[in-house]
Amino acid sequence: xxxxxxxxxxxxxxxxxxxxDTTLRDGEQAPGVALGAACKAxxxxxxxxxxxxxxxxxxxxNPLDFEPCRAAARxxxxxxxxxxxxxxxxxxxxxxxxxxxxxxxxxxxSYSHLAQVYGGSYESLRDSLLECISAxxxxxxxxxxxxxxxxxxxLPLVFxxxxxxxxxxxxxxxxxxxxxRGQLLPDEVAVLLRHVRSRLPSRDCRMAFHAHNDLGVAxxxxxxxxxxxxxxxxxxxxxCGFGERAGNASLExxxxxxxxxxxxxxxxxxxxxxxxxxxxxxxxxxxxxxxAPVVGAKVFTHExxxxxxxxxxxxxxxxxxxxSTFGRNGRLVLGKHSGRxxxxxxxxxxxxxxxxxLAYQRAMLSRPFxxxxxRDALDELLxxxxxxxxxxxxxxxxxxxxxxxxxxxxxxx
Numbered sequence: 284x285x286x287x288x289x290x291x292x293x294x295x296x297x298x299x300x301x302x303x304d305t306t307l308r309d310g311e312q313a314p315g316v317a318l319g320a321a322c323k324a325x326x327x328x329x330x331x332x333x334x335x336x337x338x339x340x341x342x343x344x345n346p347l348d349f350e351p352c353r354a355a356a357r358x359x360x361x362x363x364x365x366x367x368x369x370x371x372x373x374x375x376x377x378x379x380x381x382x383x384x385x386x387x388x389x390x391x392x393s394y395s396h397l398a399q400v401y402g403g404s405y406e407s408l409r410d411s412l413l414e415c416i417s418a419x420x421x422x423x424x425x426x427x428x429x430x431x432x433x434x435x436x437x438l439p440l441v442f443x444x445x446x447x448x449x450x451x452x453x454x455x456x457x458x459x460x461x462x463x464r465g466q467l468l469p470d471e472v473a474v475l476l477r478h479v480r481s482r483l484p485s486r487d488c489r490m491a492f493h494a495h496n497d498l499g500v501a502x503x504x505x506x507x508x509x510x511x512x513x514x515x516x517x518x519x520x521x522x523c524g525f526g527e528r529a530g531n532a533s534l535e536x537x538x539x540x541x542x543x544x545x546x547x548x549x550x551x552x553x554x555x556x557x558x559x560x561x562x563x564x565x566x567x568x569x570x571x572x573x574x575a576p577v578v579g580a581k582v583f584t585h586e587x588x589x590x591x592x593x594x595x596x597x598x599x600x601x602x603x604x605x606x607s608t609f610g611r612n613g614r615l616v617l618g619k620h621s622g623r624x625x626x627x628x629x630x631x632x633x634x635x636x637x638x639x640x641l642a643y644q645r646a647m648l649s650r651p652f653x654x655x656x657x658r659d660a661l662d663e664l665l666x667x668x669x670x671x672x673x674x675x676x677x678x679x680x681x682x683x684x685x686x687x688x689x690x691x692x693x694x695x696x
Contacts, residue, residue, distance in 0.1 A: 520534040
């Protein structure tokens with residue numbers, strides 16, 4: 284571990300921001316995604332160009348993620364770099380060596396996780412947490428305590444944890460409330476934040492909210508956290524909303540709501556978001572849904588005849604968001620539902636008559652639609668971009684040499 288003199292100082296570390304981008308940690312936990320050092324460094328550079336100043340880069344305790352985390356930290360020029368760590372001295376040392384400015388310690392905040400996930404006694408886990416908080420502060424690292432599964436609603440345990448932080452209260456910079464299973468609704472988020480805010484270890488301690496999208500309300504829950512009476516100081520987001528299971532709160536959606544609905548500055552350059560999300564789409568080998576808000580291929584494209592008539596007169600008549608603010612252009616598509624107004628527009632531009640446009644329209648729609656090639660291509664893309672294998676396939680591959688009398692090198696890995 285590097286010496287205390289070499290450790291980052293909180294005075295020299297970039298300040299925490301309202302959005303924490305966890306694409307490189309929780310986003311990467313999407314099954315089958317494995318980001319290397321060059322990829323994580325490139326993402327940090329793009330994120331900083333987009334104005335993002337608070338980035339969680341991974342879990343360096345994992346030997347397969349140490350170098351990627353360190354590369355991401357070295358690439359950062361303006362952003363505060365966060366890394367997750369276990370509540371052990373060894374894990375803290377690894378995060379420090381990897382270049383973290385802030386360390387996230389996760390602690391079980393439901394009786395289920397305390398018993399089934401961690402398995403140790405509450406007292407021993409608490410003592411390890413308190414020791415590591417003190418050690419992290421001594422190294423000049425900011426400390427973030429994540430209350431895992433707090434959304435399960437075991438408030439007596441949540442309160443006990445928060446109260447037990449009293450001996451290190453001045454050293455806890457942030458408490459994060461994750462909706463670990465993605466089970467909350469917006470009104471429930473507001474209630475939970477009120478309870479946690481009332482027991483934060485100090486007046487200066489920030490409160491963050493980390494949403495999961497299992498019920499499809501991660502972005503709504505994040506906005507509810509921002510607007511609650513006991514509002515969150517920070518929201519955790521991922522580009523494209525990618526992450527484990529159904530994903531996380533979407534960076535681009537949260538930014539759009541903050542900037543253009545609520546008038547809250549996010550610090551993000553919205554015109555850079557499509558490029559950032561396109562990079563993630565390729566790095567994760569996961570296609571962005573064509574209808575995904577803000578960055579989907581079809582969200583600023585219109586085919587309905589009535590809509591096209593209005594849009595030709597007023598570009599905002601059927602669009603709340605201005606595509607140009609996201610570096611995009613609105614488009615009108617000649618399709619089945621297009622009407623005479625678009626046909627007239629095309630005829631004027633092409634120097635032909637409207638009947639010719641209508642004939643062209645009919646010809647396009649007479650082509651057969653090939654559903655299977657698209658499905659086959661998507662299946663092939665998913666298989667090719669899956670950095671891993673289902674457990675039953677691994678077991679079968681490992682079992683085969685014993686059955687055939689060969690060695691593990693015969694599996695074709």
